[in-house]
Amino acid sequence: MISDTPSLRQRWLGAKLAELRLAAGITSLAVAAEKCRRSTASLSRIENGLVGIPPRDIPPILDAYGVTDIGVRDKLMVVAAEVQQERRGWWVEHGDVLAPSYLDRIRLEATATAIWTYETSLVPGLLQTEAYARTFVSALAHFGSVAELDDFIAVRMERRAILVGPKPVVMRVVINEAALHHPIGGPEVFRDQLDHLSKVAESPHVTLQVLPFTGRPNPGLFGAFTLLRLPKLDVVHVETMNSDAYIEDERGVAQYVSAFDLLCDLALSPEETALLLAESASNL
Known part of the structure; x- marks a missing residue:
C-alpha cells in the first residue's frame, strides 16, 4: 500500500x-x-x-x-x-516500506525524459549491480536508514527498468575518479560493477564520463546531485544518508544545470572513460 x-x-x-x-x-x-x-x-x-x-x-x-x-x-x-x-506505478506495492522522499525520487525518475547525475565516490544507483548495491546499502541498514534490505534492493533493481525498453530515459553521468578507487564489495564484485558500467555506456541513450583527479576547483566539490529533466518541471535531487532533498525553483535548478555542464567539460571523454574503466577492471 x-x-x-x-x-x-x-x-x-x-x-x-x-x-x-x-x-x-x-x-x-x-x-x-x-x-x-x-x-x-x-x-x-x-x-x-x-x-x-x-x-x-x-x-x-x-x-x-x-x-x-x-x-x-x-x-x-x-x-x-x-x-x-x-x-x-510499480512502486505502489513498496510504498509501506520506503521513505516518502525516496518514493518521490522513484516517481520523478519514472516520468523523466532525461537524468543527469554526478557522483563523488559511488556508482550511481541506476547503474549499480545487485551485488554492489547490496554491499553498499547494507551499511545504511546498519545505521537504520533502510527498513527492509531485500525490499530496498529489489526496488533499486526495478528502478533500472527506465534504462531499457522502447523509450529509455536519456542519461548523462559524470563519476568522480574517486569512485574507481573504492572497490566496494571486493575485487570480484567491483570488477563486475565496472564491466556493467562499460556495457551500459555502450547504449546510445547513456553518456558516461569520469572526472579525473584535479587541483582545479569545480562544482563537484560541493557533493553529488541528480538533475531530473521532466516534461514541465525540472527538479534537482540531493541524497543524504537518511533522507532526500529536492530543489524545485527555476533559479536553483539552473545553477545545477550550469554546474553539470562544467563537470562534463572537465571530465574525460566517453572514449577515454571506456579505456579507464577497462584499465581499472584489469588492475583488480
Whole structure:
C-alpha cells in the first residue's frame, strides 16, 4: 500500500495554485472557492498539497484567477496528469516500506525524459549491480536508514527498468575518479560493477564520463546531485544518508544545470572513460 504522504509534485501544484490566487489579488480562500465553484475545504486541501486534482479541474481554477499565460496553463495541466499517474506505478506495492522522499525520487525518475547525475565516490544507483548495491546499502541498514534490505534492493533493481525498453530515459553521468578507487564489495564484485558500467555506456541513450583527479576547483566539490529533466518541471535531487532533498525553483535548478555542464567539460571523454574503466577492471 502506498504512503499517504503527498508527493513532491502534488505539493508543488498546490503551492503554485495558491501563488496564482494571491497574484490575482484574491486573499480570501472563501472568495476564491466561490469563484472556482468549489468548497473552501476542497480548495484548502488542494493548495496544501493534501489531495491531487484531475487535469480537467485545472482550467476552471485558472480562469477564475485570470491566468491566460498558455505556458503556465500547460505546465500545470501536465503536472496534474503526472500526479494522477504517480498512484498507478510499480512502486505502489513498496510504498509501506520506503521513505516518502525516496518514493518521490522513484516517481520523478519514472516520468523523466532525461537524468543527469554526478557522483563523488559511488556508482550511481541506476547503474549499480545487485551485488554492489547490496554491499553498499547494507551499511545504511546498519545505521537504520533502510527498513527492509531485500525490499530496498529489489526496488533499486526495478528502478533500472527506465534504462531499457522502447523509450529509455536519456542519461548523462559524470563519476568522480574517486569512485574507481573504492572497490566496494571486493575485487570480484567491483570488477563486475565496472564491466556493467562499460556495457551500459555502450547504449546510445547513456553518456558516461569520469572526472579525473584535479587541483582545479569545480562544482563537484560541493557533493553529488541528480538533475531530473521532466516534461514541465525540472527538479534537482540531493541524497543524504537518511533522507532526500529536492530543489524545485527555476533559479536553483539552473545553477545545477550550469554546474553539470562544467563537470562534463572537465571530465574525460566517453572514449577515454571506456579505456579507464577497462584499465581499472584489469588492475583488480
